[in-house]
Amino acid sequence: MGNWIYINGEFLPVEEAKVSVFDHGLLYGDGVFEGLRTYNGRIFRLEEHIERLYRSAHFIMLRIPLSKEEMKETILEAVRRNNLKDAYIRVVVTRGVGDLGLDPDKCLRPNLIIIVDKITLYPEKLYEEGLEVVTVPTIRNPITALNPQVKSLNYLNNILAKIEGKNSGCIEAIMLNQEGFVLEATGDNIFIVDRGTLITPPTHIGILEGITRQVVIEIARDLGIPFKEEVFSRYQLFNAQECFLTGTAAEIIPVVKVDRRRIGDGKPGAITKRIRKAFREITMREGEPVYTDEV
């Protein structure tokens, strides 16, 4: 863990970095967050993450006390303070301290917290061999309830699905919607390859608009891989030739078994491998430098 936690303008040692038990982030999950990472001293897609944070906050009518430019500088400073080259960054904005009622208007000031930690990856073996996942009974929040495009502090929907996945012996679970269409994993987006075409569900169906997902879409365009955003069912998922998940922490991880059906030949597919390679190259050359002397 990095040593310095940012809270509302101050950098504090971990032991002193505390928020009130009356914070509505704790009491009600009222707040928003972002998860970012650095590759070799550069923050990957910083602006996109900041943009999504402000969009999430706008949706829940939470005013972030910094401008986007100030936020960018603050995140860079937080990484610098912790002196890490490969880090995971968590930005949290809570509604702040209120009373025991729900009313957000009684919370006078949002709390802004930035944690910089070491990145914990899935074991390399899983990237080489692929994941086994299951679809689970808990559906993703419908867009008319809590739209999954909002990256809110309220992750119980995903946590329930994660528990169900783990109960079936899998570390990741695939969530569906009320109609049975495939949406996303508990903390990652999903792609399949169906007869040569790369497919991922469209965001309006009720998924997080993943930043890694967007990078993969760009890679597919650059590599000339046919791509479409389209809803698909478990039938198409089971019969896909390839499947993989995408996320800031997971990056691109192949899926080789779903609900005990083998995907393709049961090994990470050729398109998945090409996309992973291209992704790795992009992460090595892009990003906002944290340490200015190394530009």
Ligand code: PMP
């Ligand atoms: N879906 C959900 C529900 C997530 O929590 C995440 C990770 N934050 C993702 C997808 C992947 O998004 P990203 O690529 O921006 O990390």
